[in-house]
Amino acid sequence: MNLIVSSIGQGLLWALLGLGLYLTFRILDFADMTVEGTFPLGAATAVTAISNGINPFLATLLAIGAGMIAGLITGLLYTKGKIPSLLAGILTMTAIYSVDLRIMGKSNISLLGKPTLFNGNFLQQLPQFFDSVSVGLIVIIIVTVLMMLFLATDYGQGFIATGDNPTMAKSLGIHTDSMINVGLMVSNGMVALCGALVAQSNGYADVNMGIGTIVIALASIIIGEVAFGDLTLNQRLVAVTLGSIIYRLILLAVLQLGFSANDLNLISSVVLAICMMLPQLEKVVHLRKPIMKGVQPHE
Amino acid sequence: MNKPILELKNVKTVVNKGTANETTILKGINLKINEGDFITIVGTNGAGKSTLFNVIGGNLQADSGQILHNGKDITHSTEEQRTTFLARVFQDPKLGTAPRMTVAENMLLAIKRGEKRHLVLRKLKQNMERFTKLAATMNNGLENRMTTATGALSGGQRQALSFLMATLKRPDILLLDEHTAALDPHTSLNLLHATNERINQDHLTALMITHHLEDALTYGNRLIVLKDGQVKADFKGEEKESLTTEKLYTYFED
Numbered sequence: 001m002n003l004i005v006s007s008i009g010q011g012l013l014w015a016l017l018g019l020g021l022y023l024t025f026r027i028l029d030f031a032d033m034t035v036e037g038t039f040p041l042g043a044a045t046a047v048t049a050i051s052n053g054i055n056p057f058l059a060t061l062l063a064i065g066a067g068m069i070a071g072l073i074t075g076l077l078y079t080k081g082k083i084p085s086l087l088a089g090i091l092t093m094t095a096i097y098s099v100d101l102r103i104m105g106k107s108n109i110s111l112l113g114k115p116t117l118f119n120g121n122f123l124q125q126l127p128q129f130f131d132s133v134s135v136g137l138i139v140i141i142i143v144t145v146l147m148m149l150f151l152a153t154d155y156g157q158g159f160i161a162t163g164d165n166p167t168m169a170k171s172l173g174i175h176t177d178s179m180i181n182v183g184l185m186v187s188n189g190m191v192a193l194c195g196a197l198v199a200q201s202n203g204y205a206d207v208n209m210g211i212g213t214i215v216i217a218l219a220s221i222i223i224g225e226v227a228f229g230d231l232t233l234n235q236r237l238v239a240v241t242l243g244s245i246i247y248r249l250i251l252l253a254v255l256q257l258g259f260s261a262n263d264l265n266l267i268s269s270v271v272l273a274i275c276m277m278l279p280q281l282e283k284v285v286h287l288r289k290p291i292m293k294g295v296q297p298h299e
Numbered sequence: 300m301n302k303p304i305l306e307l308k309n310v311k312t313v314v315n316k317g318t319a320n321e322t323t324i325l326k327g328i329n330l331k332i333n334e335g336d337f338i339t340i341v342g343t344n345g346a347g348k349s350t351l352f353n354v355i356g357g358n359l360q361a362d363s364g365q366i367l368h369n370g371k372d373i374t375h376s377t378e379e380q381r382t383t384f385l386a387r388v389f390q391d392p393k394l395g396t397a398p399r400m401t402v403a404e405n406m407l408l409a410i411k412r413g414e415k416r417h418l419v420l421r422k423l424k425q426n427m428e429r430f431t432k433l434a435a436t437m438n439n440g441l442e443n444r445m446t447t448a449t450g451a452l453s454g455g456q457r458q459a460l461s462f463l464m465a466t467l468k469r470p471d472i473l474l475l476d477e478h479t480a481a482l483d484p485h486t487s488l489n490l491l492h493a494t495n496e497r498i499n500q501d502h503l504t505a506l507m508i509t510h511h512l513e514d515a516l517t518y519g520n521r522l523i524v525l526k527d528g529q530v531k532a533d534f535k536g537e538e539k540e541s542l543t544t545e546k547l548y549t550y551f552e553d
């Protein structure tokens with residue numbers, strides 16, 4: 001029971017990653033690799049800030065800001081520097097690794113004995129593991145509702161059109177370059193928030209904690225889409241969170257089968273690769289297009 | 300004599316500058332387009348017709364010369380800026396609509412062509428009735444597909460929608476680049492009729508590229524022959540009325 005509650009809590013927290021990637025990979029058709037760096041960046045920023053006595057809430061906001069800057073850098077490399085999107089993301093991601101080490105001063109920082117968003121007075125009274133469920137649920141509800149509202153605005157519709165058909169979007173006067181920059185900022189802000197929350201929930205930040213984040217996020221997006229079939233955009237956003245929870249429950253089952261936590265990246269990649277190779281599934285997975293686009297420079 | 304709504308003065312464009320493949324595509328275009336002109340444009344493949352549209356639309360910059368909109372120099376304004384007064388329909392039905400958005404959502408995008416888009420709710424429902432009525436004017440069942448993603452429409456319906464979207468918010472200049480070329484003869488004729496009707500009713504200023512000489516003669520009040528990056532002939536009014544396909548055809552021989 002405890003393990004299941006803990007998995008649901010993890011699923012809720014990690015769902016932010018899926019939602020962030022939904023904006024880039026799905027809506028903007030932009031294969032953004034930055035997130036592998038933004039996730040630990042969010043963790044490093046928040047944890048370092050907290051260990052320097054900054055209030056956890058403010059530390060989390062700082063993490064979001066750091067993530068947004070990283071997203072903007074990738075965006076500018078792509079839109080202004082005309083570097084293909086995959087490479088632009090990889091450049092930023094690689095650079096962030098050094099930045100993380102600068103921020104933390106070492107490769108690993110523990111939050112032992114420090115305040116976090118998860119040990120407020122109210123949360124302490126909850127049974128074990130319900131703290132991450134509560135925080136995760138609150139954050140996910142706020143983020144999902146904000147995303148739904150954003151996408152239903154005139155601006156948000158222009159954002160969707162930018163990913164859907166940039167030629168048409170431009171011919172209607174939509175500033176596609178600034179849409180891409182804003183999308184990357186918001187997406188990476190969300191991923192950094194995810195990193196900050198996961199680090200506080202785990203009690204530490206590690207420079208290597210970003211490895212595999214893209215695969216994990218894509219897996220939750222795809223699980224949500226496969227499990228719930230034909231959905232409206234708003235329903236799809238909810239499905240990402242449900243997919244993330246299902247993903248964590250699957251991992252739990254896999255661990256029960258005797259695999260070790262170290263095998264998780266291998267298993268996740270194999271599952272995603274199989275999904276991409278099956279033609280019927282690739283329609284749902286829909287990754288070929290953003291990735292093929294990702295090697296083209298911006299015209 | 301009224302002032303031209305759009306004027307091109309000795310416009311030249313060069314591609315692949317500084318490489319061995321450097322070529323001048325438009326070799327000094329001079330053109331005055333008056334308000335209410337409906338100009339059909341013909342010319343051989345590679346004559347530079349689409350390039351001319353790209354230069355007018357701003358997704359290709361002129362390398363020399365000047366472009367004036369109502370007397371104002373727009374030679375260096377961006378594609379996005381020009382959408383405030385200019386709308387276009389592309390040849391490829393896929394280019395004109397957002398496939399994952401519905402017919403109504405696409406129309407909603409188009410009524411704000413060239414406007415700043417704000418963080419305010421989109422108000423789709425309030426516009427639904429008006430959009431449905433407009434869609435019905437295309438006579439191809441579009442009005443029954445308002446909530447369908449445009450990716451699921453036929454090419455003809457998509458192209459009709461693209462045309463509708465281009466005219467939803469009145470443009471000063473409408474550019475149609477072989478917009479019926481990808482459609483079957485019947486659907487193509489339907490859209491041409493609808494195009495002609497809308498342009499005449501709303502007194503739009505339009506440029507239409509076509510490879511069908513009969514269409515070029517039937518529609519519009521003016522006909523331009525483009526050849527090798529230059530305006531080879533410009534027939535107006537009576538002159539155009541008395542033009543024949545045979546005569547026009549001679550411009551395609553060399």
Ligand SMILES: Nc1ncnc2c1ncn2[C@@H]1O[C@H](COP(=O)(O)OP(=O)(O)OP(=O)(O)O)[C@@H](O)[C@H]1O
Nearest residue numbers: 314315322324342343344345346347348349350351
């Ligand atoms: N970006 C570019 N780089 C190099 N050459 C180009 C470019 N754009 C157009 N051209 C060349 O310029 C010439 C004119 O092209 P354009 O597309 O304007 O012709 P067109 O009159 O529209 O022809 P069609 O009837 O086939 O549509 C062609 O020879 C084309 O290959």
Ligand SMILES: [Mg+2]
Nearest residue numbers: 348349350476
């Ligand atoms: Mg052409």
